[in-house]
Amino acid sequence: MKVFLILIGAILLAGLIVWLIGERGKLLMPSTKKFIRMAGLKRFMNLSALHGYIYLRLQKQYLNFLIKANPTSPSFVRKWFTDRYHSKVLTQEQAKKIITIDKEIPLQKLEQVIPHEIARSIVLQASPKIVAFECGCRHSRPNPCQPTQVCLFIGEPYATFMREHHPKESRELTRAEALELLDQEHARGHLHSAWFKDAMMDRFYVLCNCCKCCCGGIENMVKYNSPQMASSGYVVEADTSLCEACGTCVDTCPFNALSLEDDQVAINWEKCMGCGVCVDKCPNKGLSLLLDEKKGVPLEVEMLTN
Ligand code: SF4
Ligand code: SF4
Numbered sequence: 498m499k500v501f502l503i504l505i506g507a508i509l510l511a512g513l514i515v516w517l518i519g520e521r522g523k524l525l526m527p528s529t530k531k532f533i534r535m536a537g538l539k540r541f542m543n544l545s546a547l548h549g550y551i552y553l554r555l556q557k558q559y560l561n562f563l564i565k566a567n568p569t570s571p572s573f574v575r576k577w578f579t580d581r582y583h584s585k586v587l588t589q590e591q592a593k594k595i596i597t598i599d600k601e602i603p604l605q606k607l608e609q610v611i612p613h614e615i616a617r618s619i620v621l622q623a624s625p626k627i628v629a630f631e632c633g634c635r636h637s638r639p640n641p642c643q644p645t646q647v648c649l650f651i652g653e654p655y656a657t658f659m660r661e662h663h664p665k666e667s668r669e670l671t672r673a674e675a676l677e678l679l680d681q682e683h684a685r686g687h688l689h690s691a692w693f694k695d696a697m698m699d700r701f702y703v704l705c706n707c708c709k710c711c712c713g714g715i716e717n718m719v720k721y722n723s724p725q726m727a728s729s730g731y732v733v734e735a736d737t738s739l740c741e742a743c744g745t746c747v748d749t750c751p752f753n754a755l756s757l758e759d760d761q762v763a764i765n766w767e768k769c770m771g772c773g774v775c776v777d778k779c780p781n782k783g784l785s786l787l788l789d790e791k792k793g794v795p796l797e798v799e800m801l802t803n
């Protein structure tokens with residue numbers, strides 16, 4: 498009995514020490530309190546808030562675990578998971594609008610925007626606080642793409658939580674700096690995506706800038722045929738009279754939607770997610786994005802609020 502009590506005491510003490518290290522010596526940092534308050538009693542009781550806390554505290558390790566476990570996961574597990582942790586592909590313009598909104602916008606009933614079981618609502622915060630954090634997908638790869646600090650946590654409680662809990666791995670950005678980061682990532686051929694997660698109060702919380710070699714979401718789509726990412730609502734179209742079959746766009750596309758056939762670019766409509774990455778890579782300006790209602794409703798703030 499005595500040994501048992503000592504063991505329980507040691508476990509509780511270790512848990513308290515880990516917690517205090519995570520909270521930087523405090524019982525609860527202000528952003529932790531805010532996170533718990535915003536998550537509400539129901540999420541506290543069903544442990545979703547604890548899941549969210551662990552996710553935010555150990556995001557790199559969490560993604561590393563998922564990426565490593567993915568090859569052996571059965572498809573029904575992937576399906577269950579992608580319904581609860583998914584993203585909307587954004588064009589560069591759509592991503593910029595999320596950063597530059599100037600009034601609070603609650604969007605609801607978004608079944609066509611995000612065709613998954615959760616994320617039926619989004620709260621876009623006016624003049625959002627933006628914090629750049631390390632990309633967990635890149636850190637899970639042996640030769641990660643650079644730079645790695647490209648995940649933009651947007652709005653509260655997430656932005657302040659990441660800044661307070663990861664002071665060495667995060668930085669706060671002004672709107673202008675965030676827009677510049679989006680431009681730089683687009684120029685590198687990386688796509689923008691808005692992420693939603695059950696443990697993040699079923700909400701949008703981070704704007705990612707994803708490369709096709711490291712991103713677990715793109716890997717899920719391309720390698721495992723698991724629909725973790727929803728189309729931007731656009732598809733690419735080609736003016737074949739301008740195409741010289743240089744192949745640049747084919748190499749650029751994260752979703753393998755382009756190929757060369759009979760010395761011209763060919764588009765696989767099914768695979769195209771409308772990210773627009775290929776458009777600016779074509780030296781002859783032969784590619785453009787076209788709205789396509791069969792691809793779902795775009796996440797365009799003005800369109801959804803009108
Ligand atoms: S989703 Fe994209 S930016 Fe976010 S962690 Fe993965 S690769 Fe990085
Ligand atoms: S074809 Fe172009 S727009 Fe479509 S997914 Fe590929 S890079 Fe993105």
Ligand code: SF4
Binds near residue numbers: 742778779781
């Ligand atoms: S980048 Fe432009 S020119 Fe080159 S293959 Fe693609 S569409 Fe054709």
